[in-house]
Amino acid sequence: MSHGKDSLPPIIRLQYRSGDLIIKEGDYGISIYKILRGRVGIYSQSGDTEVKLATLGPGQVVGEMTFLGRAKERRSASARALEDVEVEVWHPERLAREYEEMPPILKYIANQALKRLVRMNKLLTKLSARKEAAKREAGRGRVEPGESQRQFYRKEIDRPFEYRPLDGPSHVTLTGQVKDISLGGVGAVVSSRNTKVFPHERGEEVRLHLVLPDGKEIEGRAKIVSIRRDKTPGRVFLGLNFTDMTYESKKRLGFFLMP
């Protein structure tokens, strides 16, 4: 073995704990990981639904799609450790050279398989999202036990609130005004400038915080279900559905909404 001839970075190994994100969808990165130990889930985000595209195990490779489709370097899906995982990180340069020297017929076949996999992933994501929506539709109107005897109303209020993207840093906190609230969600008016800070799109999930007129705090997660221009120029009206709320917040809100 000659020394110094190969100046490429060495192959390194990394360990991940169950639940750790190995690759984040949308990120830039072209490293390739070979799984040595453990299982890895591949996920794609479609609106508000996360679709599991595949489960990979030892011997299989993660990140090959970005490597092969080098034109666009954003990760097309996330990879998460499903248990304790060890991977070998291949620097793309090392492989790129070998790839270039590969018989053209195999490059052709690899690109064909990649193209079809991209199509199948899109189809899978679409079908999953549709199924998810059908499930939600079927679940609507179902009342949680204990709440059935009580009636909750949508109340009009005018209270400031704070919100930020679910995975965003805490300093990206935006404000707006809640105009109505129910146990299901809120209607709020925000400055259209806010939409330049992060995309305000249907399905986008946010953390929100507000103080009700009775002084009680509400904290939870909600997703944007509608966006429309407000009557006042420069403002947009957001429809937000609660997706998660602490038990305490739910109780406070329930109390506030009681007729």
Place this chain on the structure above:
Amino acid sequence: MIEDHLLLGYIASEETYEDRTVIIEEGSKGEWIFVVLEGRVKVKKKTEKGKVTLDTLKEGDIFGEMVLLEQRKGVRTASVVADGRVRVGVLDTQRVVRDYESLSPQLKDLIRTLIVRLKETTARVSAMAAGAD
């Protein structure tokens, strides 16, 4: 027409199929890799609710490449059916396999993963399209 010289060098023979002729039958054995030279083919998979069309391939598209995963005992994972009159090229599969075997372990891993994922994703899509998933 395919102008790609790299492909032409690998085409061992050509075959023409009439509309709706089954070129590859799911579940059967076969070790050929094909390329569509003229026309279109449909990729179909059996489900509980009958056959579902999963993809349409056109000129230049390859099918049967899954034989690279398990040569010799390769069982076809989907059917491929002519969509109108179609002319296909049969690749010199042995040569393709030899080329594949000559690759570095990393590249082999990479290509194998890609094909396995394509195979599994296709199976899931067909299950979901049939409402079984």
